[in-house]
Amino acid sequence: MGVQSVELVVIGSGPAGQKAAIQAVKLGKKVALLEKRKVVGGVCTHTGTIPSKTLREAIMYLSGYRQRSLYGRGYAVKKNVTYEDLILQVNHVVSHEIEVTNDQLTRTGVEIIPGTASFIDPHMVSVETDQGVAQIKTEKVIVACGTSPYRSPRVPFNNINILDTDTIFSPNFKMNRLPKSMLIIGAGVIGTEYACMFSALGVDVRLLDRRADMFRFVDPEILEALVYQMRNERVTLYLGKDFEKVEVDEEMNVQTTLENGRVVNTEMLLFSSGRTGATDELRADLAGIEVGNRGLIKVDAQFKTSVDHIYAVGDIIGFPALASTSMEQGRCAACHAFGIPVSSFKHYPYGIYTIPEISMVGQTERELSEAGTPYEIGLGRYREIAKGKIIGDSTGLLKLIFDQRDAKLLGVHIIGEGATELIHIGQAVMSFGGTIDYFVETVFNYPTLAEAYKLAALNGLKRLGWTPGGRRDLEIAINSEGASEEVLE
Amino acid sequence: MGVQSVELVVIGSGPAGQKAAIQAVKLGKKVALLEKRKVVGGVCTHTGTIPSKTLREAIMYLSGYRQRSLYGRGYAVKKNVTYEDLILQVNHVVSHEIEVTNDQLTRTGVEIIPGTASFIDPHMVSVETDQGVAQIKTEKVIVACGTSPYRSPRVPFNNINILDTDTIFSPNFKMNRLPKSMLIIGAGVIGTEYACMFSALGVDVRLLDRRADMFRFVDPEILEALVYQMRNERVTLYLGKDFEKVEVDEEMNVQTTLENGRVVNTEMLLFSSGRTGATDELRADLAGIEVGNRGLIKVDAQFKTSVDHIYAVGDIIGFPALASTSMEQGRCAACHAFGIPVSSFKHYPYGIYTIPEISMVGQTERELSEAGTPYEIGLGRYREIAKGKIIGDSTGLLKLIFDQRDAKLLGVHIIGEGATELIHIGQAVMSFGGTIDYFVETVFNYPTLAEAYKLAALNGLKRLGWTPGGRRDLEIAINSEGASEEVLE
Numbered sequence: 008m009g010v011q012s013v014e015l016v017v018i019g020s021g022p023a024g025q026k027a028a029i030q031a032v033k034l035g036k037k038v039a040l041l042e043k044r045k046v047v048g049g050v051c052t053h054t055g056t057i058p059s060k061t062l063r064e065a066i067m068y069l070s071g072y073r074q075r076s077l078y079g080r081g082y083a084v085k086k087n088v089t090y091e092d093l094i095l096q097v098n099h100v101v102s103h104e105i106e107v108t109n110d111q112l113t114r115t116g117v118e119i120i121p122g123t124a125s126f127i128d129p130h131m132v133s134v135e136t137d138q139g140v141a142q143i144k145t146e147k148v149i150v151a152c153g154t155s156p157y158r159s160p161r162v163p164f165n166n167i168n169i170l171d172t173d174t175i176f177s178p179n180f181k182m183n184r185l186p187k188s189m190l191i192i193g194a195g196v197i198g199t200e201y202a203c204m205f206s207a208l209g210v211d212v213r214l215l216d217r218r219a220d221m222f223r224f225v226d227p228e229i230l231e232a233l234v235y236q237m238r239n240e241r242v243t244l245y246l247g248k249d250f251e252k253v254e255v256d257e258e259m260n261v262q263t264t265l266e267n268g269r270v271v272n273t274e275m276l277l278f279s280s281g282r283t284g285a286t287d288e289l290r291a292d293l294a295g296i297e298v299g300n301r302g303l304i305k306v307d308a309q310f311k312t313s314v315d316h317i318y319a320v321g322d323i324i325g326f327p328a329l330a331s332t333s334m335e336q337g338r339c340a341a342c343h344a345f346g347i348p349v350s351s352f353k354h355y356p357y358g359i360y361t362i363p364e365i366s367m368v369g370q371t372e373r374e375l376s377e378a379g380t381p382y383e384i385g386l387g388r389y390r391e392i393a394k395g396k397i398i399g400d401s402t403g404l405l406k407l408i409f410d411q412r413d414a415k416l417l418g419v420h421i422i423g424e425g426a427t428e429l430i431h432i433g434q435a436v437m438s439f440g441g442t443i444d445y446f447v448e449t450v451f452n453y454p455t456l457a458e459a460y461k462l463a464a465l466n467g468l469k470r471l472g473w474t475p476g477g478r479r480d481l482e483i484a485i486n487s488e489g490a491s492e493e494v495l496e
Numbered sequence: 497m498g499v500q501s502v503e504l505v506v507i508g509s510g511p512a513g514q515k516a517a518i519q520a521v522k523l524g525k526k527v528a529l530l531e532k533r534k535v536v537g538g539v540c541t542h543t544g545t546i547p548s549k550t551l552r553e554a555i556m557y558l559s560g561y562r563q564r565s566l567y568g569r570g571y572a573v574k575k576n577v578t579y580e581d582l583i584l585q586v587n588h589v590v591s592h593e594i595e596v597t598n599d600q601l602t603r604t605g606v607e608i609i610p611g612t613a614s615f616i617d618p619h620m621v622s623v624e625t626d627q628g629v630a631q632i633k634t635e636k637v638i639v640a641c642g643t644s645p646y647r648s649p650r651v652p653f654n655n656i657n658i659l660d661t662d663t664i665f666s667p668n669f670k671m672n673r674l675p676k677s678m679l680i681i682g683a684g685v686i687g688t689e690y691a692c693m694f695s696a697l698g699v700d701v702r703l704l705d706r707r708a709d710m711f712r713f714v715d716p717e718i719l720e721a722l723v724y725q726m727r728n729e730r731v732t733l734y735l736g737k738d739f740e741k742v743e744v745d746e747e748m749n750v751q752t753t754l755e756n757g758r759v760v761n762t763e764m765l766l767f768s769s770g771r772t773g774a775t776d777e778l779r780a781d782l783a784g785i786e787v788g789n790r791g792l793i794k795v796d797a798q799f800k801t802s803v804d805h806i807y808a809v810g811d812i813i814g815f816p817a818l819a820s821t822s823m824e825q826g827r828c829a830a831c832h833a834f835g836i837p838v839s840s841f842k843h844y845p846y847g848i849y850t851i852p853e854i855s856m857v858g859q860t861e862r863e864l865s866e867a868g869t870p871y872e873i874g875l876g877r878y879r880e881i882a883k884g885k886i887i888g889d890s891t892g893l894l895k896l897i898f899d900q901r902d903a904k905l906l907g908v909h910i911i912g913e914g915a916t917e918l919i920h921i922g923q924a925v926m927s928f929g930g931t932i933d934y935f936v937e938t939v940f941n942y943p944t945l946a947e948a949y950k951l952a953a954l955n956g957l958k959r960l961g962w963t964p965g966g967r968r969d970l971e972i973a974i975n976s977e978g979a980s981e982e983v984l985e
Binding site for chain 2: 022056057060061064068073074100103104107329330331332334335350352354355356357358366391393394396397398425427428429430431432434435436438439441445448449450451452453454455456457460
């Protein structure tokens with residue numbers, strides 16, 4: 008196999024790589040997309056977002072989670088949900104997504120080369136394919152090789168009952184029955200999402216993290232609501248505690264010894280403590296790319312690495328490592344690489360698919376306090392709107408954060424059913440520079456969860472006192488007093 | 497009981513009356529709220545929106561409707577859903593809503609007088625209470641007395657198996673088992689919502705209307721999708737057909753003879769053909785109020801009746817007769833009555849809780865065609881986004897309508913899971929005068945149904961040709977070609 012010449016090599020076909028490749032082709036560039044798996048999609052499609060969110064949806068239904076408060080716990084659809092029940096739907100969605108992605112890439116004109124990529128020099132990449140090794144000379148490179156779960160040397164992974172979050176969806180992995188108990192090490196987003204899912208299935212879940220505070224980027228009030236709900240679902244939290252060793256006894260139970268000597272005995276252990284850049288075979292050194300802690304690549308605001316013509320996007324550059332954000336990074340990096348101006352998008356949403364789900368956009372109280380911005384908040388509780396009652400979500404909470412001086416919306420934080428969808432209403436208002444008056448004046452469908460915005464805005468105006476700057480006319484001022492009712496309807 | 501004097505009498509405590517009364521109290525007025533039922537809430541809480549939407553949610557769950565496409569029809573939570581299962585949750589939500597409403601009204605300082613109201617003269621209203629008849633002298637009146645189901649004289653209602661939509665939720669009504677078959681007469685919003693609900697429960701539903709076209713205010717493409725789905729759920733539609741007579745045979749089956757002589761034989765008949773103003777006891781004539789067709793009251797843009805100091809709001813003034821809109825009418829009417837300026841809200845959403853649900857905001861293609869506005873559309877299908885696949889909604893459709901000249905958003909029409917919530921994203925963008933570029937540039941949580949907006953916007957830009965007016969920079973222009981993929985991810 009000879010030397011091929013292209014204008015852009017993209018390494019990795021997850022959301023970031025896909026969008027980078029497509030954007031470059033649209034710019035008229037010759038693009039080669041290198042993917043070490045047999046099929047496209049990256050971690051997102053194979054072991055990350057897609058399978059885990061599908062699993063979550065299947066669990067929500069089969070366990071009757073959403074209806075427990077309405078009909079009691081006895082109403083589960085299947086009394087004994089098996090892993091097979093769950094994985095069936097996952098496989099179905101994953102194959103569909105692979106097909107869709109593949110179709111989109113090839114139709115756009117992206118050349119997909121299946122094989123493991125490694126740098127030979129800054130402008131030359133080799134790909135080890137089934138047919139042999141190919142060499143590709145390229146003008147630019149976008150590295151979107153993603154991450155894989157970090158595996159602590161203190162954990163004797165066996166892929167039977169000591170797993171990482173990739174193993175769960177591995178085709179070779181079988182779970183003949185759901186474990187009675189499970190220790191999850193790592194209370195990051197991924198570990199916590201799994202903790203919620205397995206506890207909804209009735210597994211006795213323990214969640215351990217050596218850090219004392221979970222989710223530092225999430226509003227503390229929202230986080231408290233999550234923790235409350237998790238405890239209510241009988242998740243045991245061991246925060247601020249590290250483990251010393253993990254052993255398997257003769258009955259295949261996992262014995263995890265904590266620092267303080269306490270032994271946690273569970274049927275299964277899921278290790279979910281960080282991810283490392285999938286840079287092992289990349290030979291980033293031969294390109295001159297600086298690789299940081301845990302194999303992550305540092306980039307500047309334009310996603311440029313330490314090498315001028317090489318960019319990196321997606322999970323490999325670290326936080327937030329979300330599919331949604333990665334896509335945008337990929338698109339922007341391709342534009343930057345070829346000198347096309349891109350306006351940077353400001354109001355990135357964050358979605359965390361815990362149970363209940365969490366979503367946020369804009370700033371947190373902590374950030375505003377640190378910046379010295381005078382802000383006020385407004386709270387809307389699902390239990391005070393008809394739809395919350397109808398669907399049985401009595402714990403949902405929507406929090407608006409706005410400028411105390413002009414009521415301009417600065418952040419929205421939601422926990423509860425539909426949070427990841429509802430956040431986009433607030434995101435739109437923020438993007439247009441709107442104030443919380445928008446929500447007071449708007450007529451919402453009844454009954455909807457979206458009404459929580461109105462409730463929160465009325466609550467916020469009440470906290471402000473009714474007429475900041477005399478800007479509002481009497482009508483709204485009057486309405487603002489309406490916030491003295493905790494309830495809207 | 498003597499004569500009491502107030503500044504405002506509100507007749508009826510449904511959503512419109514509640515908000516009118518609250519608004520007037522906030523304006524410092526002395527308000528009497530007259531309600532002929534024992535408890536507040538009106539049709540909305542007792543036999544309308546709240547019970548029917550709760551019933552719908554219960555049906556969606558207990559029938560396993562949402563998961564059929566994922567797990568097959570065998571997965572229903574309860575094999576034999578009884579009416580009692582369903583009504584249990586309805587009663588729970590209804591009592592809660594009554595409590596909340598009552599609490600809010602009394603806490604605000606609204607005096608609630610339970611009793612039947614009738615005019616004595618334009619400024620004097622009598623109320624027949626349990627304690628006798630009271631007379632109330634008032635400066636202003638807001639009539640929010642609502643409607644009751646119209647009962648055709650050709651239908652022998654028996655409240656056993658020939659019902660109207662109020663009977664269904666009557667405390668005296670018992671349905672020992674779900675009927676095998678049901679004819680619904682009237683394919684308006686209410687009749688169609690019930691047709692969807694009962695067919696989801698496995699009832700053989702026939703829906704009859706003498707009008708040939710359903711839902712003329714709904715986008716035809718969205719309506720077609722609904723009709724397709726309804727037929728798929730085995731609803732039989734008899735449109736453009738009137739009935740001649742309804743009889744009950746010796747086995748208590750309902751024999752409905754259509755105009756053309758055909759006889760439709762069903763176990764039950766639900767009559768849902770229009771509603772009439774609940775003005776029977778009102779003696780509107782003594783106030784000088786002109787009452788129109790089917791007892792509805794005509795009002796001007798300020799909700800004023802033919803009498804200067806008397807206003808009417810809510811279902812009694814006709815279309816759209818939605819709780820959300822009625823609340824806003826109530827609030828506005830109270831302001832108008834006391835000369836307080838109110839800005840009129842423009843972008844009312846419409847929510848129709850069929851299965852799947854429908855929501856819309858802004859204009860339709862029909863309206864724009866008639867107005868001669870050059871417009872273009874963009875379509876986003878749920879089956880092309882990951883979340884659609886995950887939840888198994890393969891038929892959802894989001895349609896953007898925008899100005900062909902500047903891509904300004906003019907309307908959003910959605911059918912599918914979450915439509916009534918998702919519409920509020922488009923509503924916000926419309927309210928700020930945004931273009932569909934907003935959706936192209938925005939990062940959405942992944943996976944969400946909200947992504948259908950992006951998909952639809954890309955599709956719309958593609959239809960436009962990529963650079964209308966050179967207004968967009970290259971980056972977006974390029975993205976617009978991305979719309980050549982039917983799929984986003």
